[in-house]
């Protein structure tokens with residue numbers, strides 16, 4: 001089986017997509033995910049055509065299939081809040097256009113938080129924004145991310161995600177991003193991956209999974225915290241993550257790591273090169289953190 005794996009990488013104004021491709025190749029990845037600007041704000045730079053075409057040439061040369069590359073929408077926008085409707089629609093439309101300009105076909109989106117107006121109202125607002133943005137001509141699929149259920153987050157159950165998809169007119173353009181840390185924190189026990197996936201299949205349909213975010217969790221089952229941990233160092237554990245990464249039903253789905261950088265007194269180092277290496281070997285590395293530090297220092 002050909003594993004499709006990569007990580008979150010940066011996208012900066014000087015190198016744009018070309019820089020993202022180069023960074024991901026340094027981790028031994030064959031795909032990646034980027035934010036088109038800082039995830040915490042909605043300031044965005046125009047997409048440079050020349051850098052985009054250089055990036056596409058490099059991807060062809062290095063066998064990175066652009067269909068597996070992912071954009072993550074900023075998490076500051078809250079589609080469930082009706083006060084932001086006009087802004088949400090215009091921003092999401094622009095973000096879809098930027099993703100199309102990069103030639104990328106899938107965008108991950110957090111459904112939103114109802115912030116006290118109630119789950120049903122929140123879900124209705126999310127549906128309205130999606131219906132205002134998606135048309136038959138949209139070239140990007142939206143992958144609604146499964147959430148940990150922190151605060152009033154919507155999408156903490158497969159049923160909530162299903163309810164959103166059911167309300168959207170262009171249903172074929174809406175898929176799901178399954179985040180292992182989030183579903184664990186929401187209460188889905190990854191000690192039984194088969195059971196979780198067949199539950200997902202019964203409620204939404206396994207074919208709807210467009211991306212899997214691979215993260216361990218700093219907290220326990222049903223903790224609703226959403227704090228990612230490095231692979232094998234958290235409460236989900238290495239073997240359960242390997243079971244989902246190599247699951248036959250998910251073999252064509254890109255896997256993206258969003259695990260935390262390793263903090264030291266001298267700086268922060270990306271863990272991805274070493275995490276991807278142990279995933280490829282299916283062998284947990286007891287020296288993970290010290291290997292990362294000695295490589296980058």
Ligand code: FE
Nearest residue numbers: 072108110145
């Ligand atoms: Fe996310």
Ligand code: FE
Nearest residue numbers: 145179213258
């Ligand atoms: Fe995620």
Ligand code: ZN
Nearest residue numbers: 181182226228
């Ligand atoms: Zn998260």
